[in-house]
Amino acid sequence: MGLPGSGKSTVGKKVAQRLGLDWVDTDQAIESRLGCAIRTFFDSQGEQAFRDVEEAVIAELSVVAGVLSTGGGAVLRPANRQRLRERGTVIYLRASPEQLYRRLRHDTKRPLLQGGDPLQKLQALHAERDPLYRECAHFTVDTRGTSLPMLVNRILMQLDLMPLPGRGTDP
Secondary structure: OOOOOOOHHHHHHHHHHHHOOOEEEHHHHHHHHHOOOHHHHHHHHOHHHHHHHHHHHHHHHHHHOOEEEOOOOHHHOHHHHHHHHHHOOOEEEEOOHHHHHHHHOOOOOOHHHOOOOHHHHHHHHHHHHHHHHHHHOOEEEEOOOOOHHHHHHHHHHHHHHOOOOOOOOOO
């Protein structure tokens, strides 16, 4: 999990490949269910309707997916935070608003970043969501100055250090 542009889908897909697990992106699953782009649905139905669909998709996929990449706003619903934390290992890909702005300044697909000042919006999203990501995450990985392979290796090492269910803390 993390803010828009933090690398959730790219990193999630690579981690799943390395672990030999299935990978699912909730945004792709939502678009498949809706039959249209998230931005189109968001513009016509509003954020609340989108969050309702997102919550239902997370409820279903968090039971079956090996690696699940969520949208940046999934943490806004307490039910999502609880399900994700209880049903898996949650990794927060932390990136500064300034870093994300450099990545996303020409993006036209993310509805919450359209119009106005995108950097200011990212700063506001960070202020609102960072505490929620931290509450939900089992661990945080800072993405600043890290290549994709290094980031994936860092996550895999962290996962390797975590105790397995039913195994206690012994390796």
